[in-house]
Amino acid sequence: MTAPPASLLGGLARSNLREQALTALRRAITTGELAPGTHLVETELSDKLQISRGTLREAMRQLQQEGLISAGARGRLAVRHLGASDVRDIFQVRAALEGLAARMLSEQDNRDAVVQKLEDAIQRMEDSSGGDLDERIEADLDFHQALCFLTGNPTLLHSWKSLEGSIRMSVMYAGVERALSNMSPHRHAGIVEAIKTGDSAGATRAVEEHMLDTAQFLTGS
Known part of the structure; x- marks a missing residue:
């Protein structure tokens, strides 16, 4: 640990x-x-x-x-103290925001540059896997923020960033060990693959499943 x-x-x-x-x-x-x-x-x-x-x-x-x-x-x-219901609420809102971002990105005509940036973000997660806690948290959050940023929709990005403090706290809700085990790069690859192939429904579903699984893992429910 x-x-x-x-x-x-x-x-x-x-x-x-x-x-x-x-x-x-x-x-x-x-x-x-x-x-x-x-x-x-x-x-x-x-x-x-x-x-x-x-x-x-x-x-x-x-x-x-x-x-x-x-x-x-x-x-x-x-x-601030977060309860399990707070964590579930945060991830539900994240699913809506990032699911919308993934759908928008998958519907772009030219997705090559977007996919490359997201793959670079996953590589940064790989590179930080042996680093300290702070480095790994930042690499994980950078990927999720990039989803919103790359849409070019400032309102979507602002909405995500307004939750950033709560997101950071929810990630650490169950302690360091669970937080780290949840940051594996391969859990994010399916989102990028769906965007790459233009599967908007699949991209949205991948984000929603990612968020639901994470919330359940962190809260034990």
Whole structure:
């Protein structure tokens, strides 16, 4: 089993602090260093990240919008806790969005460039298979984001990206071992093959089955 990095909350360089804080906090949450339900104390986090509390608040507002943290009693912020029903809901919406993307791509007249980019994304998953958790998560998500990006439909891409925080949390719902075993490149190849052959119904079905299988695997139901 690949362990998460020792710590993602070390001090940051002074350039672009808000973005660096966002990245560090986002990865700490999705890898479980900051576990679901953890209360986020501004003084502690600003000291760990070596940033001002104002910069930290900006980053945390963005994380709220992404669905990674939520406000509880008296407005206290904590890492969001997902239940099994939340995970199933997220994958159901992903199936609708990415299934639409796969159908659109399979109906394009000239699909060669699209297929090549998706095959390159699968190769990156292969290349990262021996890497750390963060690298493998990014390679997996890059493939799914590419499905939406390659449609050329900005509304579809925006809709997917608005769920990205929740997607990251759902991937890690069942822990590191299950998350990693779910990221095998061959599970994505059927989607690309259907797009390549222009089988729009098959491409949509491949995405829907992929999402259903993943949700069931992660939630054990």
